[in-house]
Amino acid sequence: MLGFVIQRFLQAVVVMAVMSVIVFCGVYAIGNPVDIVIPPDATQDIRAATIAKLGLDKPLWEQYFLFVGNLLQGDFGRSFVYNIPVLDLIGGRLPATLELVLTSVLTATVLGVSLGIYAGYRPDGWLAKTIMAVSVLGFSVPSFWVGLILILTFAVNLGWLPAGGRGATVTVLGVPWSFLTLDGLSHIVLPAINLALFKLAMMIRLARAGTREIMLTDTIKFARAAGISESVILRRHLLKLISIPIITVFGLELGSTLAFAVVTETIFSWPGVGKLIIDSIAVLDRPVMVAYLILVAFLFVTINFTVDLVFALIDPRVRAGARA
């Protein structure tokens, strides 16, 4: 098991190293940031001094090693635009995204898996058919449109919920959180629904397909032949067997939503990282872009690593493979 962890960890490190090269080169290739940082009427001397100060006169490989060296020390550089450390900039936005995404992905998973298992267990009932119809809707309606409709309905027409912003926050562990206050919670509801809808539909389909397949296997037949009750079969057999695909998709969804919650954050003026990165791309704020992409890569690698560990914990076959 320890060997497995170490092996996966080394894999993660390699992936991160490769990612850092790709990201660095990719971003370096776009545009020239100097024009943004320096006023057009600056003298040649100021221009040269600024370029030297930003390290842009050094060869590419040297810039890369400087960059990686700084990264490892937790120094992601300063934003060209805001002129504050990038880490502070992103760190200030991350909790907002984190709480929004976690709320929506968790809700979508718990609700979607329950509904999906029901729909797969009793596929011919009217409730199952309703659930499936709703899931088709969740798939086919564009997210930005749902967001606008939600705002129109619940914020503008009914006036039940606020249309944007984070609302009141409380600071825990030095970080402001919305979901811990009632006002903050009311702000999080609409964007979370908006973000969750597609994932809910996907989880429903995934859980339903898994349930239908598993319920027809000999494992379930054999359990029934032993007189085991349906509720025990669902809890002990089905939930266990279905957890593997669910956890896989949960990890992927968590990562991609954290990275790309842009549309929802924009519609609901949610001050998360998604909005920040869009703004940074527009003005070619290179350190922010690089740091953000590295962070996203790090997130994915961490999530994958965790998912692998969870697999090893719950599935004895993976554990056996890990030992071998």
Add this chain to the structure above:
Amino acid sequence: MSVLDVRDLRTHFFTRAGVVKAVDGVSFTLEKGEILGLVGESGSGKTVTGFSLLGLVDPPGRIVEGSIRLNGKELVGMSDRDLRKRRGREISMVFQDPIATLNPMLTIGQQMRMALEAHGRVGPRAAVTRSEELLAKVGIPSPRARLRSYPHEFSGGMRQRVAIAIALLHSPSVIVADEPTTALDVSIQAQILHTMRDLARETGTALIWISHDLAVVSSLATRLAVMYAGRVVEEGPTAAILRDPRHPYTAGLIASLPAMAEPGTALTQIPGTTPSLLSLPPGCPFAPRCTHATEACTSEPVLERHGTRGWACFHPVGGVPA
């Protein structure tokens, strides 16, 4: 009184393509501790018969007619709840593929305990003791330690032994064994066969041994029921049927056994192929392949009893007894 008495059982599948009459007239009786071999070629309805006995036919299938009396109680029409209480305790089943039957994510001990607790609470100690006892009985070495193992840590043959142990946990009156050795090596087949026969003898459990292989079954079963196209076409003591088959299909099966062939000659085969259950012509389903068939065979023969034996044929081999 027989432990199991099946009369004219019919289980049909109502599919889009039409009604598949997978089981369409199955009758047999099973005495305490007896081993009945249920033989027939692939698709003849053996597995569906087995599932019907446990009330485990999945939609779109259901039992449309007939009677199944288990220890004197009628199972057809019984509520799901009452059926469940009988499964595992009065009747249980072992499946063909031991790789697929056990849950790969639970230990053997957990799965045995679940089966034990299906019929009332059992303390952890008692569960371990009982599970260990049965694993030892089916021939699993160091059973206590093995309770903590997962299925993938066992060979196919050992997994099948575990499945048999689970089926035996509550000492049921009947176990349906659906080709439990087909997926295993030949040498292991024989071991499992003997283990099951000995256990059945020891515990007084009656066995229904399903197989497409008459040679395997006849070495084990005291009685045989031969199935064709969803029907039992002949039933009786194994020795009598082997010596003196009455239904032309049974006769064909026996003639095609390798042991029956003269060395160096080709094996006899029954001409024609198994009919599709979707478009079965009226009358005897075997008639199109039968050398005895006459005009009379356009109506369907029923299984008639003659002493300890029975067959469903208008023109039995050796003539109709007086």
